[in-house]
Amino acid sequence: MTRSPLASPFPDLPAVAGVRVAVARARYKTWDRADLTYVALDEGTAVAGVTTRSKCPSPEVEWCRAALTLGHARALVVNAGNSNAFTGSRGRAAVEAIAARVAGATGCRPSDVFVASTGVIGVPLPIDKAEAGIDAVLTAPEASWEEAAAAISTTDTFPKGAIARAVVGGRTVDLVGIVKGSGMIAPDMATMLGFIFTDAAIDPALLQTMLAAANIRSFSCITVDSDTSTSDTVLAFATGAAGNAPLTTMDDAGADAFQAALTDLCTQLAHLVVRDGEGATKFVTVQVDGAVSDESARIVALSIANSPLVKTAIAGEDANWGRVVMAVGKAGEPAERDKLAIRFGATQVARDGLAVEGYDEAPVAAHLKGSDIEIGVDLGLGDGRATVWTCDLTHGYISINADYRS
């Protein structure tokens, strides 16, 4: 797989106190690379998570949802190459076997073990390979964040990680995250998985609230192809090793700073996913202002970001703002044609329901030749606003998904 032209280098990421990472070769596919990632978490680690809203979720998603209600974690296992989705009772048995194996070896409870899998759908995860992989990873040397980011990947073209920091109660806490995929980007139903680790001390219920708030502004605001996976999962683990006075409410000193850092981290990770969108050559920011609510703005922005005609126009560096009008119109949200304004980059192209007088396409054409594209829409109705991110739709997307035989 050719590395995405929008790829970023992997950043320097520090170890997070209370977190130990290792990888192993379970050989879920016929490849010679690490595909099982294990993260050991110190006693007292809080956990929060958001998962796919698919009506056909994987058994891993169901397992994590149940475990998240308890709020505590001691281990994370990530399998790459097989999503274990749509596999009935055999799939559920595989997840239970993994949790039991880890619990038996480490003395924690099975419900302290979080499991995520990504890859082909409809093939039960082979329990023998998973158990052998776990046995190997438990005695493996510590791995780097970059090795872990690579081991959780499937058809990703580069490993993805990010960092943010916040000062909480006089202590600086680190937030480190790794992520793979880009919605339903991969030929075999591989998915978006994100894992965040922090040494902050924070109550799991508050962490859940903060993660949900960060998610709605980040992972829920990206799209590559509008296809939602059966396994999307983002988990956040907080070990408490930083020794700050534990955060328990949004009123605590440092809670706002931690929320800002968490949202920043999730946004960085979400952007990396878009930058590895299948066939992507342009990173596109869609900003909608003037909607009747923030949620309405998000729906309109996603309608634009998911429109095949908008995405192909961007791929063709075509200032076809009529397609943006079309995408606003089809969103189903409140919009008034004669109040609508549209810009590409800094150039206004339409206002009050028609093209601006003396519209000069040259600066727009120049903007579209770049790799970072911005589309701005003002609905002129209220204060609702949202930003979403996507990529263009190119021959590369078709090649990856139609020319490839799964």
Place this chain on the structure above:
Amino acid sequence: MTRSPLASPFPDLPAVAGVRVAVARARYKTWDRADLTYVALDEGTAVAGVTTRSKCPSPEVEWCRAALTLGHARALVVNAGNSNAFTGSRGRAAVEAIAARVAGATGCRPSDVFVASTGVIGVPLPIDKAEAGIDAVLTAPEASWEEAAAAISTTDTFPKGAIARAVVGGRTVDLVGIVKGSGMIAPDMATMLGFIFTDAAIDPALLQTMLAAANIRSFSCITVDSDTSTSDTVLAFATGAAGNAPLTTMDDAGADAFQAALTDLCTQLAHLVVRDGEGATKFVTVQVDGAVSDESARIVALSIANSPLVKTAIAGEDANWGRVVMAVGKAGEPAERDKLAIRFGATQVARDGLAVEGYDEAPVAAHLKGSDIEIGVDLGLGDGRATVWTCDLTHGYISINADYRS
């Protein structure tokens, strides 16, 4: 533009009593072809229509909506090459000028004149070209249905028409239709326009009810790329020249037969639009059964039909049923993973939430090599069912929409 490999020959269509068709060259674009279509309708012609649900409709759509409330028509003008959408007051003025010109020349009221336009967005329709075209078309010789179907086209690769018949009160009535486009298929926001003509006598309110019922089973059940145009319009005109006792309620003798013929005609026309979908190489039928309601089934079927990953899998002749599971899961409608069954053609591939025992891919692979593909999904929840039609997503779509500079 290469003729679609799924194209059908234009059928033999009879004249419809009370209807006279002519075409002219208004030269809305720099092309040498007829691009203005005029249909004269006898006094007493009833009309019904369905239009786009876009929040940014063209002034033509707004004009037709207002005129439809009166229920009567004497003329139809269709402009190809310029949709006149998103053009503010200048666009509205162009529509009013067209209606006034026809009314002045023929003695009807402006509100008896229906107008539809298709083509580039954001450019006001030139009133001088429209008026000159109308003057020319009013004295032009009668045109054939095929000439009219060609004149309303933009980037269509073949002209599209169909016929259906019904016996109403002992008289056989004809229903003839022409159609252009395929959703938002064209580079310049060209759109779907459909026009139906019948010599049946029918009350406009009943015709409206029947057209709406036919539409929800036909035009509202097709998708090429999920992009909804600003100008979609389907109008049905009934001249009454067949001399049947006028239909006024669904209880009248022949009403059921007419409804069936109208739905049949709309379905034929809708299929033709899909067969000219940009880049299409496969005609795809998605049948969903076992949903909690017909509307729920339609939403699930459209989620499958709009999924880029399902559509690219079909283009690649790949029996990737996991992508169908994904598309069911993301639809947001009631679905239970462990009751879900999926088939390709006549071959069951998954049942009760997992692959069927001993699944043999060979007959599925053979089915996918054909040009008519069928995907069947049974949700196992209720009696709701729906059928939608789409095409595959290929390099051809990207070439047409990204490589082309508007």
